[in-house]
Amino acid sequence: MASTTDTQNYKFNHSMIRVKDPKESVKFYEFLGMKVIKKLEFPEAKFDLYFLGYDSPKALSGGNNVWDREGLIELTHNYGTENDPNYKVNNGNAEPHRGFGHTCISVDNIQAACQRIEEAGYKFQKKLTDGRMRHIAFALDPDGYWVEIVGQKPIEETESVKETDLETYRMNHTMIRVKDAQKSLKFYQDVLGMSLLRTSENEKAAFNLYFLGYPGTKGVPAPGQGTADREGLLELTWNYGTEKDEAFSYHDGNKEPQGFGHICVSVDNLEAACSRFESLSVNWKKRLTDGRMKNVAFVLDPDGYWVEIVQNERFTGQDNF
CATH class of the missing domain: 3.10.180.10 (2,3-Dihydroxybiphenyl 1,2-Dioxygenase, domain 1)
Known part of the structure; x- marks a missing residue:
């Protein structure tokens, strides 16, 4: 070797x-x-x-x-x-112990997948119909960890389909909150060798999302291309201003x-x-x-x-x- x-x-x-x-x-x-x-x-x-x-x-x-x-x-x-x-575990989403946010699976048909999970008796932090974001859901595992569910296709394309194929699912990403986006991006790119695959800027809500991973044979996505068909991504969530607060820290x-x-x-x-x-x-x-x-x-x-x-x-x- x-x-x-x-x-x-x-x-x-x-x-x-x-x-x-x-x-x-x-x-x-x-x-x-x-x-x-x-x-x-x-x-x-x-x-x-x-x-x-x-x-x-x-x-x-x-x-x-x-x-x-x-x-x-x-x-x-x-x-x-x-x-x-x-x-009882700390799921990472309750103050004052926030840090880790969730894992995320991507599915072929988000409506059918969510209905199947609900019918099995599992609880949701957010159903598809809750709030303004109607294209994502969050199920709760037995310990209360959040599992985000996203669709591999636009939600409009799957609303008439009643079935879901588990063999097409991906463990898409893990989300952690970070205090200083630039420091974290530098670490995951320069030290661990990941690539920044996608950025989602949400100025009105004062946070950005950065999706990093090892591109492998798929390479880095073209601008506008999604990442829901991938596995093993890291999502960094940065809330504006945390980097300026010396006393601020997340729970590890x-x-x-x-x-x-x-x-x-x-x-x-x-x-x-x-x-x-x-x-x-x-x-x-x-x-x-x-x-x-x-x-x-x-x-x-x-x-x-x-x-x-x-x-x-x-x-x-x-x-x-």
């Missing part, structure tokens, strides 16, 4: 959230069409990890090794939380109350990637050499969100765990 690293080989592999009851959470995400790609058990440390993603023949990275994918959701279950009546999800844990990028050469990060003077949460787990590292983004770095096994032919 070469001792160099190329950010064009990097993948936005997964987003981790802590869950109270893994049976209920796995059931929900499987209902959305995902499957458990891998389960890692750590009984000595009293936690299990469930990696879920889209795996049909129509899925963008279906059939790949777990670390050679994009758009996975990692559920972390700490033993006993399911029996603790007082345990790892301080109490906990919820969202991290995003994860898989790389072609873990040691070379970490050496590159070191040369770029990143802030570390955990270097490769720290602690017992010598096969994962964590860097901190400008807001203190954790970014896990792992080896893509396709480049080594060896198991990470």
Whole structure:
């Protein structure tokens, strides 16, 4: 294996959230069409990890090794939380603990998809018919995390169709709020090697959205071209003026109350990637050499969100765990 690293080989592999009851959470995400790609058990440390993603023949990275994918959701279950009546996650959207916002799936037919979720008894933060934005919805998972639902086609084209095909779904993006858009854009582009694929400026509402990702074979979208057909994007939400407030900060999800844990990028050469990060003077949460787990590292983004770095096994032919 070469001792160099190329950010064009990097993948936005997964987003981790802590869950109270893994049976209920796995059931929900499987209902959305995902499957458990891998389960890692750590009984000595009293936690299990469930990696879920889209795996049909129509899925963008279906059939790949777990670390050679994009758009996975990692559920972390700490033993006993399911029996603790007082345990509750921080979903990232309630003051004063806002930070992480949501994950998002894109679907072939948003009306039919939302109707199916509602008929199954799951709750919504926002239905299609709520508010002014009639082309997006937010379902709630069993812990109250928001899952945005967007259509891969204009809503006008799908209103007469009553069916939805789960095999066409994508885990499209993960949204986090950022204090200083320019600092965050610089980090995710210059350090992690992502590309800015789309920007949505909302001056009247005083916020901008930035969608970043690894372009891969699709390349960077042409102006006006959407990104709903992709998986593994990162959405940065910037509310105007936060960068000017020295006292302002977002909750990283790892301080109490906990919820969202991290995003994860898989790389072609873990040691070379970490050496590159070191040369770029990143802030570390955990270097490769720290602690017992010598096969994962964590860097901190400008807001203190954790970014896990792992080896893509396709480049080594060896198991990470």
